[in-house]
Amino acid sequence: xxTDTTKKRREEPRECGRGEQRAAEEGKAEQxxxxxxxxxxxxxxxxxxxVCSRRALRTSFDLFLYATVAxxxxxxxxxxxxxxxxxxxxxxxxxxxxxxxxxISVVVLLSIGLFLPFFVMTIIEWALPPSDLENNKSPxxxxxxxxxxxxxxxxVGGLFMYFLTDATKVAVGEPRPNFWETxxxxxxxxxxxxxxxxxxxxxxxxxxxxxxxxxxxxxKSFPSGHAAVSVFSSIFMIVYIHQRLWRRWSLLAGPWLQxxxxxWTLICCQSRVWDNKHHWWDVLGGAFFGAFxxxxxxxxxxxxxxxSKNEDLSGRCGESSLERFTRQDDHLTSRxxxxxxxxxxxxxxxxxxxxxxxxxxxxxxxLRDIHNAMP
Numbered sequence: 090x091x092t093d094t095t096k097k098r099r100e101e102p103r104e105c106g107r108g109e110q111r112a113a114e115e116g117k118a119e120q121x122x123x124x125x126x127x128x129x130x131x132x133x134x135x136x137x138x139x140v141c142s143r144r145a146l147r148t149s150f151d152l153f154l155y156a157t158v159a160x161x162x163x164x165x166x167x168x169x170x171x172x173x174x175x176x177x178x179x180x181x182x183x184x185x186x187x188x189x190x191x192x193i194s195v196v197v198l199l200s201i202g203l204f205l206p207f208f209v210m211t212i213i214e215w216a217l218p219p220s221d222l223e224n225n226k227s228p229x230x231x232x233x234x235x236x237x238x239x240x241x242x243x244x245v246g247g248l249f250m251y252f253l254t255d256a257t258k259v260a261v262g263e264p265r266p267n268f269w270e271t272x273x274x275x276x277x278x279x280x281x282x283x284x285x286x287x288x289x290x291x292x293x294x295x296x297x298x299x300x301x302x303x304x305x306x307x308x309k310s311f312p313s314g315h316a317a318v319s320v321f322s323s324i325f326m327i328v329y330i331h332q333r334l335w336r337r338w339s340l341l342a343g344p345w346l347q348x349x350x351x352x353w354t355l356i357c358c359q360s361r362v363w364d365n366k367h368h369w370w371d372v373l374g375g376a377f378f379g380a381f382x383x384x385x386x387x388x389x390x391x392x393x394x395x396x397s398k399n400e401d402l403s404g405r406c407g408e409s410s411l412e413r414f415t416r417q418d419d420h421l422t423s424r425x426x427x428x429x430x431x432x433x434x435x436x437x438x439x440x441x442x443x444x445x446x447x448x449x450x451x452x453x454x455x456l457r458d459i460h461n462a463m464p
Contacts, residue, residue, distance in 0.1 A: 172262030211236030246386025313375030320379030
């Protein structure tokens with residue numbers, strides 16, 4: 090027993106020495122980390138160049154994608170890319186509706202669906218700024234910047250969503266309810282005796298003297314573009330209002346604005362049936378495209394309007410690009426330091442455990458010898 094006590098007393102100073110050595114190593118590593126965080130003028134210039142190059146590369150790639158999608162939309166909107174044909178029947182009453190003008194034009198649709206949200210979101214961001222806003226930062230400037238950022242998400246998501254909608258229009262090639270009135274296909278009586286007839290835009294007599302793009306548009310009924318855009322914008326704004334206004338400033342302001350957007354969407358969708366532009370299933374299909382596009386945009390672009398996630402991706406309130414990149418660089422350095430510290434701790438712990446295991450073997454043998462020597 091005296092031998093065990095003596096060995097334990099000898100091991101205590103060694104363990105204390107290892108602890109002091111470990112603390113000294115961690116303190117030295119912490120000092121090295123603090124020195125790394127101090128940026129020299131040369132390092133700051135290097136960071137600026139890296140920030141500018143990353144921003145230029147990202148902007149160029151985004152512009153290429155936007156230009157590609159916008160070019161495809163222009164090609165389909167001008168009637169350059171048209172449905173090859175549509176299938177009609179002379180006895181089909183669903184395509185013999187009268188020709189009516191649009192109750193909600195494309196200009197009104199885009200103004201309310203894509204441009205009005207910018208002003209609404211800017212006003213809300215200005216009225217309800219983030220709680221961690223610094224005193225020297227302008228709330229109006231931050232509100233305009235945040236409103237423009239969300240509007241950019243809305244525009245980008247809507248652009249890709251409408252591209253899918255228009256591509257589906259060209260692929261399906263369904264005649265509109267007023268197809269017979271606007272096209273007046275040159276079909277003989279013998280052809281009408283057939284159950285289904287293939288008709289292209291070249292077979293139309295065009296009694297209303299429509300332009301080429303509008304004439305081709307008579308064969309692009311499914312899905313409804315008005316329904317897709319209105320539902321997309323409505324869901325986007327309803328979620329935004331829920332995140333920003335729900336029970337924060339007024340109990341009725343949020344639900345009232347959400348009701349306004351919902352009513353606008355219902356009127357826009359129903360007007361396509363009133364104006365004999367779409368069938369009811371076209372409107373339902375367009376609403377599905379709009380809802381799908383809104384959910385994807387909210388999840389992958391706007392992060393469901395969570396300000397904490399937006400700060401991690403785009404920087405804190407009023408933070409410049411250089412400050413944001415420097416903070417991210419320091420964060421990565423801190424993570425590297427933490428990983429190295431954990432590795433050193435695990436290595437020291439494993440070495441200590443192996444040493445203790447090696448020492449426990451002779452201690453066990455000595456105890457066994459003492460036990461055997463005892464009468």
